[in-house]
Amino acid sequence: MGLKRALTLKAASLVVVLLFVLLLTTIIIGATGISDKILNGMVQDNLRAIRQELAREIRNPEDLERALEKIKEDLIRSYGLDKPWYVRMPDMIWRIVTLDLGNSRTVVSFSGSNKISDIILERLPNTVLLMITVLIINFALSLMIGVRVATKPGSFLDRLISMYSAVSYALPTWWLGILMILVFAFYLKIFPFGGMYSTPPPVDPLVRSLDLVWHLCLPVLTLVIATSGSWIYITRSIVITTAQEDFVSIARAKGLSERIVLWRYIIRPAAPPILTNLILSLAAYLGGAILTETIFSWPGMGLLYFEAIMSVDEALILALTYMYTLIYVIARFVLEVLYVIVDPRVRYA
Amino acid sequence: MSKYFIEGLSEFWASKTSKMGLAFLLIIIIISMYTLFTFPLDYGTRYWNNPKYWADNPKIAMPEWINLFVGNKFLEHNILSTSTIQKMYPSGAYYIKTYEIVYDLMADQFPTFITLKFDNVTFFSRPPTIEVLVIRPDNSTINLYKFVVEPPLSTEEPPYSRYVVEPKRIMLSGEPQLSLVLSNFLLDKYNLSIDPKDVAEIGYEKVIFGEPYENGFKPLKGKYVFTTTLYARDVRDQIGTVSIVIGGQVYGLMGTDILGRDLSQGLLFGFPVALLIGIVVSVLTTIIGATLGIVSGYVGGRVDEIIQRVCDVMNNIPQLPILIFLTFIFGGKLWIIVVILVLFGWPSLVIVVRSMVLQAKSSSFIEAAISVGASRWRIMIRHVFPQVAPYILAQMIFFTPSAILAEAALSFLGLGDPSIPTWGQILEYGFRNGAVFLGYWWWVVPPGLMIVFSAITFVFIALGFEPVINPRLRRWR
């Protein structure tokens, strides 16, 4: 019961976030007239398709124009272009939610469609792949190194980690990516400059996946170097704090082995605050991923952002902003559920 | 409290990181001041984004100091000018005036390009003809270029001035007739028959500044005398300045980009901009965040509830996508970027300040002040604020690097303010022009280093502040 309530509350607050972003973006594009531009573009697209179809049936050019004029009026009405932007806002929001944002003017999906939903859905897995890989590596690293460092606070390694985390706070992920390309791709030639597969992509599934891993190395390395410092440092601090708790000395007094003490009495109770930290760093992490994709031409949504900005594609940027918020909200929720699982205090509160 | 704060400050002084941070900050401030005093405020539009201003510079040239590290020295960029008339004599209907420029080729490298430049040509009757030739170290002569100054319009009155606002530039490498001249020269001098088309392929610079060697050309070191001859109809006709640009492979302290822009200037200009963005954003964010945090924590009730809800939502928005969206829609003006960064920065501070205020509020000291009947605002300003002030200050310093980094990220995505050069924009331009893939490290590494340097300055200062705001840490060090 308490569990459900806690999760429902979290979900509700995240939905509010999503709604807020939707409202903010639609009001802005409405008030600045950009929504008119997007909808007009959609009307034109539709009209072009209809014109080709009708041209086959109606031979007389004048009739054709007249018929098209009527269809155009219908279209304008159905898209709500005859009404002011604030009247059609609910409709607009629905359109964004369903990713029905018409076509991109410039970007085409790998399969050749220029429908925004096609483009985004095609890129989504690539972004998720990159982010999850980095997430797992960071998590493992912070546990392995953070816990080890925590047993020797003040040691050389410990100070090194503190320094590293301070420096990495000031280090832009994307610039680090540039350095990595210069060093590992340009000078050392061990990794590719970017992309996801070699051209042409290998056909054999095994070689193909190895090729993918090879291409994944540099972007993952970049993100890990840029973000792991603070993860390790925070894990270390949390573990040090937890190790000072009374229940840890009691566990030792109980004659438990160091291994049990470490896992059951230090790492396990440290999990919730570590997870909280993960939740808080998620947004920064998402931002880092957008820029890293751009640097490494990783064909995900982050690169798409860059392409959309370069070709001034308003509809695409709007859709991406929504998608990123959605990914963020979903990731947040998954982490919140995890949090509830690892921390009994929330479960019964 | 004041004793505590002073004690904290001495603690701050004692820390090595904070001293380093302050030293760095001093460097940044000095460089920013220097830049502000020597560069015009409209530097971005007037010079940086004006390709003509950089026309004489070599493109994508490495920094000069690279020669300290390489055995085979790269050729330095050279602009040679003269305004003195070497010789002057009448010859038939003409008055001949000559201008001489001597260039000493010392490096084992060919110049990358040659540009002739003429400023301020004045004539009184018919347009004069200008001819440029070079006498090489081996005493052979090549006629490089010849042209007639544009004739006067019917509305013009003598004296007629040409190339005043903008000098006449002749990129020799782009002159087709020169290939014929050079082809003939090679035939005469070395008995080498090379088709004019192939001469263009080899590069004029190699023929002018070199001699055939094995299958190619090698630089011919020594003095080259460039002689410009003015064939004037009037004795008063003259050229203001004759210049020859010998395109180098290295340029200046930081090299150049693809437009020939001197990167050291762009990097310098980045300092005051980064400092401005960092400080303005962090100060504004802190003022808003701290005020709302104090109000929220101190007043409580409905006001607190509303502020907390808003913060909760704002804090849960993924920042970069929204920043991208807003700057994209509202345009890349620096002040808009600043406003947007402030708009999405304050909520995180509110929560921290609020919890500190709640703590301070429950202290017996403040309870006593309330029971004595001090007014709300008085307590807030006289008692609550001084208690949370050091935290707020530390938060403000900690916010500065994130503002600098956020602007850099937006600039890198091409959303920066084009009228003001920033490090992020230099990086973006470099990245878009393939600097990373072609190995133009001097274009992309220094601006990133500057970003890291300025951000880490504030991180260091903030770290030095940690023991001040966290007495427990202080005791344990």
Added chain:
Amino acid sequence: MSLLDVQKLMLYYKTSRGTLRAVDGVSFSLGKGETLGLVGESGSGKSSTAIAIMRLLPRNVELYDGRILLNGVDISKLSEKDFREKIRWKKISMVPQGAMSSFNPVLKIGFQVAEPLMVHQNMRKPETLKKVRELFKLVGMPPDYVDRYPHELSGGMRQRAAIAMALILNPDIVILDEPTSALDVSIQAQIMNLLKNLKKELGLSMIFITHDIALASDICDKIGVMYAGQIVELSSSENVLLNPRHPYTQKLIASIPRLREEKMPEFIPGAPPDLVSPPSGCRFHPRCPYSDGMKCVKEEPEMIEVEDDHFVKCWLHSGGSK
């Protein structure tokens, strides 16, 4: 022969300012069924003595020395592994200071109480939980609390669970480190009653650590008064309370607030000594009204037996000329 005999126990810590002498030559003995109170101000080395006996040494230990005889065997010479497997919790268990933080917040109470059974006696979980339920009844807890998490228990209940946990392996000695200081007064009384009952019923031997000499006298047979890492007076509870010999003990007793008495409780002037650079001679001399300014400052007094089973570490009683 006494059950526990602690001789010249020392525990020094390394700190940035120098060596901190937390426990500096503490000796005492504890008989079977006896309760010894260790009383002193915070920072007097009471808890460090407990830590030293349990060998729960932090990383910055500089010196750990002395003999700890349990039934005549010097357990301080045991290897780390033997000590962990044979002594900890089996022979000596403890109830920690903070009732709030003595349990891992993410594990169920029942599991944490039963854990020593699983580790030391290889019992299966269901069996152990049965035992825990019985124990819970003994300490006055509802048996179904085994399935609760620590945060679901009140402070008093949590302390009862901590006591149950300390008793789970039937240890010879239980060290109670300020077991009631974090509790409300009424709950405090309940816990004290529980401890007294357990003492009577189980014949438990206890080391009771507290800053409250009145509380100690309520349950302890013997009291050792600690000051600056040393025991300065050690005798039966009656002796210490009614006939204190050490000036510090006298001050400590005078500071107890009393009902039905005109006299205001006194406080002890001065601050507890810095254990990194403790005062020379008798460590109490800077705060002592009887300090002669000579011997007390220069030489450290020996622990002497001023009357039968009443030991004092003070020049006033060491034949010093006063």
